[in-house]
Amino acid sequence: MSQSCAAPDPALLAGRFITIEGIDGAGKSTQVERVAARWRAAGLEVVRTREPGGTPLAESLRELVLHRTMDTLTETLLVFAARRDHLREVVEPALARGAVVLCDRFTDATFAYQGGGRGFDLAVLAQLEHWVQQGRQPDLTFWFDLAPEIAARRRAAARAPDRFESEDIAFFTAVRQGYALRFDATPQRVARIDAECTPEAVAAQIDAALEARGW
Ligand code: TYD
Numbered sequence: 146m147s148q149s150c151a152a153p154d155p156a157l158l159a160g161r162f163i164t165i166e167g168i169d170g171a172g173k174s175t176q177v178e179r180v181a182a183r184w185r186a187a188g189l190e191v192v193r194t195r196e197p198g199g200t201p202l203a204e205s206l207r208e209l210v211l212h213r214t215m216d217t218l219t220e221t222l223l224v225f226a227a228r229r230d231h232l233r234e235v236v237e238p239a240l241a242r243g244a245v246v247l248c249d250r251f252t253d254a255t256f257a258y259q260g261g262g263r264g265f266d267l268a269v270l271a272q273l274e275h276w277v278q279q280g281r282q283p284d285l286t287f288w289f290d291l292a293p294e295i296a297a298r299r300r301a302a303a304r305a306p307d308r309f310e311s312e313d314i315a316f317f318t319a320v321r322q323g324y325a326l327r328f329d330a331t332p333q334r335v336a337r338i339d340a341e342c343t344p345e346a347v348a349a350q351i352d353a354a355l356e357a358r359g360w
Contacts, residue, residue: 159243164251167289170296192239195249203227211307217263261323289340293317
């Protein structure tokens with residue numbers, strides 16, 4: 146685990162774009178903070194950010210997406226508008242100056258939630274992805290995967306749910322399938338983390354995936 150983990154090589158990590166995905170309740174945040182702290186201790190600039198969000202404009206759009214009623218096309222366009230601003234203002238400049246960007250959710254979430262969960266046309270999502278990202282893709286994605294029933298129990302113990310968190314098991318089953326379908330196409334980019342185990346076992350899986358890349 147963290148103590149036995151080899152020291153990260155800042156030269157290999159600089160300018161890497163790493164995203165964290167999974168259904169709500171998968172327990173991503175603590176784990177990502179642990180990795181960020183280790184890399185900062187090794188002298189790297191680590192930018193922790195999230196989607197939708199990460200800039201003042203994108204955070205305003207996040208508020209709308211999470212709390213206002215709207216149709217799925219509107220929701221999808223707002224998510225991509227937020228992404229565009231976030232990429233231009235935060236992600237691309239950070240990568241260009243050699244920071245590691247650790248981003249909670251990115252376009253895989255759009256394919257999973259709007260595509261899988263809401264049934265939105267995947268071909269249209271691919272077009273929007275192309276326009277908005279201009280080829281930018283994560284170097285590595287951690288997929289925190291767990292059964293929707295377990296995630297629901299974890300969420301029940303947390304704060305008041307937003308529009309997504311209040312969806313039912315069938316929705317999260319479809320979101321999980323959306324992630325699986327999306328990641329089938331790019332297995333080399335994705336590290337699947339079994340998020341049903343203890344926090345220590347989850348940390349060990351993350352460290353193993355990083356060590357496998359020499360990071
Ligand atoms: P989340 O990132 O889980 O934040 P928190 O843990 O603070 O609630 O919440 C963002 C929600 O937005 C999450 O339910 C997934 C959803 N979402 C989409 O539907 N599409 C997207 O493209 C993204 C990035 C997120």
